[in-house]
Amino acid sequence: MSGSGYSVGGSFGGSLGGGYGGGYQTNAPQPAAPAPTPAPAAKVPAAELIKDTTTQTFMTDVIEGSRDHVILVDFWAPWCGPCKQLTPTLEKVVKEAGGTIQLVKMNIEEYPEVAGQMGVQSIPAVFAFKGGQPVDGFMGAQTEGEIKKFLERIGVQIGPSxxxxxxxxxxxxxxxxxxxxxxxxxxxxxxxxxxxxxxxxxxxxxxxxxxxxxxxxxxxxxxxxxxxTSQHYIAAKTALELAEQAENLDDLGDLRARVEANADDHQARFDLALGLNSNGDKTGAVDELIELIRRDREWNEDGARTQLLQFFEAWGFKDAGSAYGRRKLSSILFS
Structure with missing residues (x-):
């Protein structure tokens, strides 16, 4: 790189050459994988896990930085379709690695010098740097599993982050x-x-x-x-809706008294179930709705069963209350 004062890659970078096509070049020989060694102990701060670099900052960001921890350099360009597929996957893996690796991105359209010196002729191209040197690399979009296998080859074991x-x-x-x-x-x-x-x-x-x-x-x-569409969001949103439903209910004691006075007061029993759930009594809420279904399955257009399913959604599939409710519901629906 003219005027840069340092050299990167050499024949290693050249072995990943191909033609700017935005994809993997099957005729490009891959470098021999180094023997796995433990990843450096230094942890990357959360705010620094993913960053952009330039020609001027590459020495500090990558060469010097990789003496403390493994760095993945992602050479990309805005017009490269496969880059748009790969980068989010790289970012996900890096975030899950718990600070053991860092992703440094270089836009070759704005800063072509380093990629040119390393012989990068097809993107996306990713190089792993360790100890101030590139040690392995790949080109083309990769799956999350393939990226993790690549990291294992260079000694980075990604357990729970x-x-x-x-x-x-x-x-x-x-x-x-x-x-x-x-x-x-x-x-x-x-x-x-x-x-x-x-x-x-x-x-x-x-x-x-x-x-x-x-x-x-x-x-x-x-x-x-x-x-x-995540279950974590749906469960919380449903729980919020249930809490709002319970806000305008009568006192639980009054509702229970109404049910005891008239076992066929379905609205009171339904409201009692909502109130019990709001108070954290999942078993009690299930029991009241199951009793309502037993007495009048069609009440309020199958409202008791629908409400029970909404409880399950808010509580989560693995929740003990959900498991109890599913057993009770199955016993009454299929009896």
Whole structure:
């Protein structure tokens, strides 16, 4: 690279050449994989996991940076279709690696010098740098599994990420009704991945349990539209709707008295189920709806069964209340 004062890649980069076609060149020989070695211990700060570089900053960002941790350099361009497929997958893998690797992206349309020196002639092209040197690479769009296998070849073992561990612990605490502690962990997860739908949904559920409905609504409002089919979002949204339904109910004692006075007061029994769920009594809520179904399956256009399914959606498939409800529902529907 003229005037750069340093050299990168040499014959290694040249072996990945091909022609600017935006895809993988099958006739390009791959470099021999190095023997796996443990990844460097230094952790990349969350804010630095993914960054862009330039010709001027490449030495600091990549050459020097890779002496502390593995760096993937993604050579891309705005017009490259396969690049648009690969980059989000790379970003996902890097985020899941818990700070053991970093993704540095270089737009070759704006900064062609380094790619040219390394012999990159087809994109997307990804190089792994370790110890100040490129050690392996690939071209073309790859699946998440293929990228992880590539990383294993260079000694990077991706187990559960810090994010995954944090979310798992947060879910456990929430299931055990440790809502303040779970909320703290969900908040920590959002500091690693601001748009994480599991964290946003979990935090919304914590806020609901703590009686802070407006904060729950704010969390759900932060979920990207393309992630609103996630079960984490759906469960939290359904739980919020149930909480809103329960706001205008009569006192539970009054509802129970009405049911005891008239076992066929279906609306009172239905409202009692909503109130019991709002108070955290899932078993009681299930029992009341099951009894309503037993007495009048067609009431309110199958309203009791529909409400029960909505409970399951809010509680989650693996929840003990959902499992109990499914057993009771099956026994009455197929008896």
């Amino acid at each position: 810090d994010l995954d561990v944090m979310l798992e612990k947060a879910d456990e605490l929430r299931d055990a009704e440790g809502y303040p502690e779970a909320a703290q962990l969900y908040g920590g997860a959002l500091s690693l991945d601001a748009g994480n739908v599991q964290a946003l949904g979990g935090l919304a559920m914590c806020y609901l349990a703590l009686g802070e409905k407006e904060h729950a609504q704010q969390m759900l409002g932060m979920v990207a539209e393309d992630k609103q």
